[in-house]
Amino acid sequence: xxxxxxxxxxxxxxxxxxxxxxxxxxxxxxxxxxxxxxxxxxxxxxxxxxxxxxxxxxxxxxxxxxxxxxxxxxxxxxxxxxxxxxxxxxxxxxxxxxxxxxxxxxxxxxxxxxxxxxxxxxxxxxxxxxxxxxxxxxxxxxxxxxxxxxxxxxxxxxxxxxxxxxxxxxxxxxxxxxxxxxxxxxxxxxxxxxxxxxxxxxxxxxxxxxxxxxxxxxxxxxxxxxxxxxxxxxxxxxxxxxxxxxxxxxxxxxxxxxxxxxxxxxxxxxxxxxxxxxxxxxxxxxxxxxxxxxxxxxxxxxxxxxxxxxxxxxxxxxxxxxxxxxxxxxxxxxxxxxxxxxxxxxxxxxxxxxxxxxxxxxxxxxxxxxxxxxxxxxxxxxxxxxxxxxxxxxxxxxxxxxxxxxxxxxxxxxxxxxxxxxxxxxxxxxxxxxxxxxxxxxxxxxxxxxxxxxxxxxxxxxxxxxxxxxxxxxxxxxxxxxxxxxxxxxxxxxxxxxxxxxxxxxxxxxxxxxxxxxxxxxxxxxxxxxxxxxxxxxxxxxxxxxxxxxxxxxxxxxxxxxxxxxxxxxxxxxxxxxxxxxxxxxxxxxxxxxxxxxxxxxxxxxxxxxxxxxxxxxxxxxxxxx
Amino acid sequence: xxxxxxxxxxxxxxxxxxxxxxxxxxxxxxxxxxxxxxxxxxxxxxxxxxxxxxxxxxxxxxxxxxxxxxxxxxxxxxxxxxxxxxxxxxxxxxxxxxxxxxxxxxxxxxxxxxxxxxxxxxxxxxxxxxxxxxxxxxxxxxxxxxxxxxxxxxxxxxxxxxxxxxxxxxxxxxxxxxxxxxxxxxxxxxxxxxxxxxxxxxxxxxxxxxxxxxxxxxxxxxxxxxxxxxxxxxxxxxxxxxxxxxxxxxxxxxxxxxxxxxxxxxxxxxxxxxxxxxxxxxxxxxxxxxxxxxxxxxxxxxxxxxxxxxxxxxxxxxxxxxxxxxxxxxxxxxxxxxxxxxxxxxxxxxx
Numbered sequence: 008x009x010x011x012x013x014x015x016x017x018x019x020x021x022x023x024x025x026x027x028x029x030x031x032x033x034x035x036x037x038x039x040x041x042x043x044x045x046x047x048x049x050x051x052x053x054x055x056x057x058x059x060x061x062x063x064x065x066x067x068x069x070x071x072x073x074x075x076x077x078x079x080x081x082x083x084x085x086x087x088x089x090x091x092x093x094x095x096x097x098x099x100x101x102x103x104x105x106x107x108x109x110x111x112x113x114x115x116x117x118x119x120x121x122x123x124x125x126x127x128x129x130x131x132x133x134x135x136x137x138x139x140x141x142x143x144x145x146x147x148x149x150x151x152x153x154x155x156x157x158x159x160x161x162x163x164x165x166x167x168x169x170x171x172x173x174x175x176x177x178x179x180x181x182x183x184x185x186x187x188x189x190x191x192x193x194x195x196x197x198x199x200x201x202x203x204x205x206x207x208x209x210x211x212x213x214x215x216x217x218x219x220x221x222x223x224x225x226x227x228x229x230x231x232x233x234x235x236x237x238x239x240x241x242x243x244x245x246x247x248x249x250x251x252x253x254x255x256x257x258x259x260x261x262x263x264x265x266x267x268x269x270x271x272x273x274x275x276x277x278x279x280x281x282x283x284x285x286x287x288x289x290x291x292x293x294x295x296x297x298x299x300x301x302x303x304x305x306x307x308x309x310x311x312x313x314x315x316x317x318x319x320x321x322x323x324x325x326x327x328x329x330x331x332x333x334x335x336x337x338x339x340x341x342x343x344x345x346x347x348x349x350x351x352x353x354x355x356x357x358x359x360x361x362x363x364x365x366x367x368x369x370x371x372x373x374x375x376x377x378x379x380x381x382x383x384x385x386x387x388x389x390x391x392x393x394x395x396x397x398x399x400x401x402x403x404x405x406x407x408x409x410x411x412x413x414x415x416x417x418x419x420x421x422x423x424x425x426x427x428x429x430x431x432x433x434x435x436x437x438x439x440x441x442x443x444x445x446x447x448x449x450x451x452x453x454x455x456x457x458x459x460x461x462x463x464x465x466x467x468x469x470x471x472x473x474x475x476x477x478x479x480x481x482x483x484x485x486x487x488x489x490x491x492x493x494x495x496x497x498x499x500x501x502x503x504x505x506x507x508x509x510x511x512x513x514x515x516x517x518x519x520x521x522x523x524x525x526x527x528x529x530x531x532x533x534x535x536x537x538x539x540x541x542x543x544x545x546x547x548x549x550x551x552x553x554x555x556x557x558x559x560x561x562x563x564x565x566x567x568x569x570x571x572x573x574x575x576x577x578x579x580x581x582x583x584x585x586x587x588x589x590x591x592x593x594x595x596x597x598x599x600x601x602x603x604x605x606x607x608x609x610x611x612x613x614x615x616x617x618x619x620x621x622x623x624x625x626x627x628x629x630x631x632x633x
Numbered sequence: 634x635x636x637x638x639x640x641x642x643x644x645x646x647x648x649x650x651x652x653x654x655x656x657x658x659x660x661x662x663x664x665x666x667x668x669x670x671x672x673x674x675x676x677x678x679x680x681x682x683x684x685x686x687x688x689x690x691x692x693x694x695x696x697x698x699x700x701x702x703x704x705x706x707x708x709x710x711x712x713x714x715x716x717x718x719x720x721x722x723x724x725x726x727x728x729x730x731x732x733x734x735x736x737x738x739x740x741x742x743x744x745x746x747x748x749x750x751x752x753x754x755x756x757x758x759x760x761x762x763x764x765x766x767x768x769x770x771x772x773x774x775x776x777x778x779x780x781x782x783x784x785x786x787x788x789x790x791x792x793x794x795x796x797x798x799x800x801x802x803x804x805x806x807x808x809x810x811x812x813x814x815x816x817x818x819x820x821x822x823x824x825x826x827x828x829x830x831x832x833x834x835x836x837x838x839x840x841x842x843x844x845x846x847x848x849x850x851x852x853x854x855x856x857x858x859x860x861x862x863x864x865x866x867x868x869x870x871x872x873x874x875x876x877x878x879x880x881x882x883x884x885x886x887x888x889x890x891x892x893x894x895x896x897x898x899x900x901x902x903x904x905x906x907x908x909x910x911x912x913x914x915x916x917x918x919x920x921x922x923x924x925x926x927x928x929x930x931x932x933x934x935x936x937x938x939x940x941x942x943x944x945x946x947x948x949x950x951x952x953x954x955x956x957x958x959x960x961x962x963x964x965x966x967x968x969x970x971x972x973x974x975x976x977x978x979x980x981x982x983x984x
Contacts, residue, residue: 229983239979245969247961248732250725271971279957281964283732288758292725295718295755299729302716303694303737304962307729325719415980418973424966457962458694458714458730459737466691468707470717480707 165203
C-alpha cells in the first residue's frame with residue numbers, strides 16, 4: 008500500500024503526499040505539441056531504474072490542438088491497472104487547467120509553467136505548487152519556435168528528473184538509443200534535459216516528496232503495446248494476408264504487422280514479400296479479402312474496431328455458414344455508433360458473439376495483456392483453420408494502444424501450425440469420401456479442399472445458401488437441420504480447444520466469486536488483494552474465451568453469487584453466461600464500468616465492497632478505508 | 634434444377650482439345666435460369682473459351698456475388714472450385730483468393746445490380762488494384778431474382794415491366810473501368826458467341842483486370858417495349874466493333890460477314906438487326922480514344938461492342954505488392970515463422 012502521510016500538522020503548511028515508487032503522474036498536453044515522446048521517455052526512464060510503470064494515453068480524436076493526457080502510474084508493486092487519482096499533475100495545457108487541477112489528490116502537486124502569473128482564485132489550497140518558467144527559459148535559449156516547443160517538453164522531463172530523483176544517466180542513455188543514427192539530435196535534447204535538471208536542483212530543492220528509487224522489480228518483462236504484440240502473433244502464427252481499413256484504435260496493429268513483415272518476411276534472395284497487405288476501401292472489403300484468402304488456403308486476418316464489426320457482419324455470417332476460416336481482431340473502443348473513438352470499452356461482445364443475421368455463434372478470445380495478445384493471435388490462426396470459422400480476438404484500446412509491462416514473448420520451436428482438416432491431392436486420389444459439409448469425424452468439423460488441388464475430384468461450390476452434406480444446393484429441411492445442428496456440435500468442439508479459463512481460489516473459503524476478462528485483469532488483481540485485506544474473499548475466474556468451457560458453469564454453480572465485472576453498460580458477458588449456460592440471473596451480480604476510462608482497482612473495490620456487505624460476503628466488520 | 638443429375642452421355646466424336654478434354658469437361662450443372670436467358674449463352678461462351686484455351690478446369694476459381702448472373706458459375710466448369718459470396722462483394726473475395734494463390738486463373742461473374750448498384754465500390758477498387766482476373770458483368774439493367782426492379786445500369790427514360798420510368802442516370806461500367814485504369818476492357822452481347830468467345834479468351838489470357846460488360850437481355854423482366862436493354866432495342870441500336878450475333882429465345886442465329894460490311898438479319902419474330910463491323914482503324918491501345926468512342930456512340934443511341942482497350946504490358950496486384958513467386962498458401966511454417974531466436978531479439982528491443 009501507499010506510504011502516505013498527511014504532512015505536518017502545522018496550520019500554514021499544505022499537506023504533502025509522500026511516496027516512494029508508488030504514485031501517479033499525469034501530463035496534460037496539447038495534442039500535436041510533441042509531448043508524446045518526452046512523456047514516454049519519462050516513463051521508460053523509471054522502468055530502466057527497475058521500477059514498474061503503467062502508462063496510459065488519454066487522447067482525443069484529433070491530430071492537433073485538442074487536449075491530450077499521458078498518465079504514468081509508478082508502481083513498485085507492479086499494479087498495472089489504472090489507479091485513479093493524480094499525485095503529480097504536469098499541467099502544460101491552459102485549456103484544461105481547471106479540470107486538471109481538480110483531479111489532483113489532496114496533498115498532491117501541480118507542476119506548471121510559471122512564465123506568466125496564474126490568476127488567483129483558480130487554485131486549491133490543498134495542493135502544492137511547483138512553478139517552472141519553462142517558456143521563459145526556452146525563449147531565452149532557442150530562437151526557432153518549433154525547437155522551443157519540442158525542447159520545452161524535454162526540459163520538463165529534466166525538471167521531473169531532478170524533482171523525483173530519477174537517474175540522469177538513464178535518460179542520457181535512452182536519448183542515445185532513441186536518436187541512434189540521428190546523432191545530431193542527441194546534443195540539443197541532452198542540453199534541454201540538463202537545463203531542466205539544473206533548474207530543479209538549483210531552485211526546487213525539497214519541492215516534492217515523491218521519489219523514484221532504483222529497484223529490481225521489472226525483471227525480464229518487456230514494455231510493449233498490445234497491438235504490436237498481436238501483430239507479432241500474426242507474423243509468428245503464419246498469417247500471409249492482412250486486409251484492413253484504418254480505424255482507431257486498431258490501425259497501429261496493421262501498421263505493426265507491416266513493420267514486422269518488412270523485417271522478418273522478405274525473401275532475402277529475391278527481395279520479394281512473403282506476405283500481402285491490402286489497405287482496403289472499407290471494412291466490407293477487408294473481411295471479404297480475408298475470407299477469399301482463407302478459402303484459398305492462406306492464413307488471413309483483419310484488425311478493426313466496433314464500427315468495422317458492424318460493417319463486416321454480413322460477411323461474418325457467410326464465413327460462419329460456408330465454414331471459412333477468418334481471424335478478426337477487434338480492438339474495442341467506446342460505442343455505440345462512432346461513440347468514443349479514443350476511449351476504451353469491452354462493449355462489442357454480443358455484437359461479435361452473435362454477429363450477422365440468422366442463428367450464428369462465434370468464437371471469441373479475450374487476452375488480458377500483450378503477452379496473451381501475442382499468444383492468442385497465433386492461436387486464433389490455428390483455431391480458425393481447425394474449426395473453419397471466424398475467430399475474434401477481443402482486445403481493447405487500453406491493451407492495444409498503451410505500453411504495458413508484459414512477460415516476454417515466447418515461441419516454442421516444437422510447436423507446429425494446425426492447418427486443420429484439408430484433404431490433399433493424395434487423399435482425393437485414394438478415393439476418400441469428400442463431403443464438404445459432412446460430419447465424418449463426429450466433432451462437427453468437416454473436411455475441406457483447396458481450389459486447384461486435384462484435376463477431377465474435390466471441387467465444390469461454396470455458397471451462403473443452404474446445402475447438403477456434399478455441398479449440393481438444397482432447401483430440404485433435413486439437410487438444413489443437419490447442417491445447423493452440426494454447426495452447434497462444432498461450437499461445442501470449440502469450447503474444448505479455446506484457451507481455458509484461469510481460476511484461483513481465495514485465501515479463505517468463500518461462497519462468492521468474481522468473473523472478469525481482458526483488460527480488467529490488472530485492476531482486478533490489485534482490487535482482490537485490497538478486498539482481501541478488508542476481509543472480502545472472492546474466488547476468481549478469468550474467462551479467456553467464448554464458447555465457455557464447462558468449468559465456467561461449474562464455477563458459477565459452486566458459488567452462491569458471482570460478481571461479473573466488465574467494461575460496458577449492459578453486462579454483455581453476464582448476458583452471455585445466462586443465455587449460454589442457463590444460469591439464474593440472480594446469481595450473477597453485474598459490476599459495470601463504462602465511462603470510457605480503463606477500469607480501476609479503486610472502482611472495483613468500492614463497487615464490490617458496497618455490494619459485498621449487502622450480500623453478506625463479508626464475514627467480519629468493514630474497513631472504512633474501502 | 635441444380636439437383637437434377639445431368640446426363641453424362643457423350644458423343645464419341647466430341648472433339649478433344651490439346652489436353653484431351655472435350656467441351657463437356659468444362660460444363661457445369663443444369664441451369665435454373667429462365668429459358669432463353671442471355672446468361673446461359675454467356676456460360677456457354679465461357680465453356681467454349683476455356684475449352685479452346687485448353688485450360689485445366691481445376692486451375693480455374695470462379696467467384697460471384699448474388700443474383701441471376703451470380704448463380705451461373707454453378708452452370709459451367711463443374712471441376713472448378715466456385716464461390717457464390719455475398720451481394721456486391723465478389724471483388725473483395727476474389728482479391729483475397731488471388732492473393733492467396735497467384736497460380737490459379739480467376740473468373741468473376743457478376744451482374745449489373747451486383748456490380749453497378751450494391752457493389753460499385755468493390756468493382757471500382759478491384760479495377761484500381763489491377764487484380765489479375767476476368768470480370769464478366771452480365772448486364773441486363775434489371776433485378777431478375779426480385780422480379781424486375783431497375784439496376785444502376787438502366788438507361789434514363791427506360792420503363793420497367795410494371796410501368797415505372799427510370800429517372801436516374803445510368804452507370805457505364807466500361808467507361809468507369811477505363812477511368813480507373815483497367816487494362817483490358819470489352820463490351821459484347823450475350824447472343825454474339827463469335828464475338829464473345831474470343832473476348833473471353835483474351836481476358837483469361839490477360840495479366841491484370843480484364844472486364845467484359847456483356848449485354849444480356851432479361852427475357853422475363855426487361856424485354857418489353859420501352860426498355861433500352863430489351864432485345865428489340867439492342868437490335869436497333871447495336872453498333873458492333875467487330876461482329877454481332879444475336880441469341881433469341883430458342884435458337885441462335887449466326888451472322889457471317891466481312892469487316893466493314895453491313896448486314897441485316899431478320900429475326901425469328903420478324904424484327905431486323907443491322908450489324909456493323911468497326912472500321913479497321915479502331916485503335917484498342919488508346920485509352921482516351923476508347924472513352925471518347927463510347928461516349929460519341931452513346932450520344933447517338935448506339936452500343937459499341939468489341940475489344941475497346943487493352944494494355945498488353947499490364948502488371949497486376951502481385952507486382953504492386955512485390956509478393957514472392959510461390960503462392961502464399963504454399964509457403965511453409967519454416968518460411969513464415971521467424972522463430973524463437975528472433976523473438977529474443979524483439980524482446981530485448983522492448984526493454
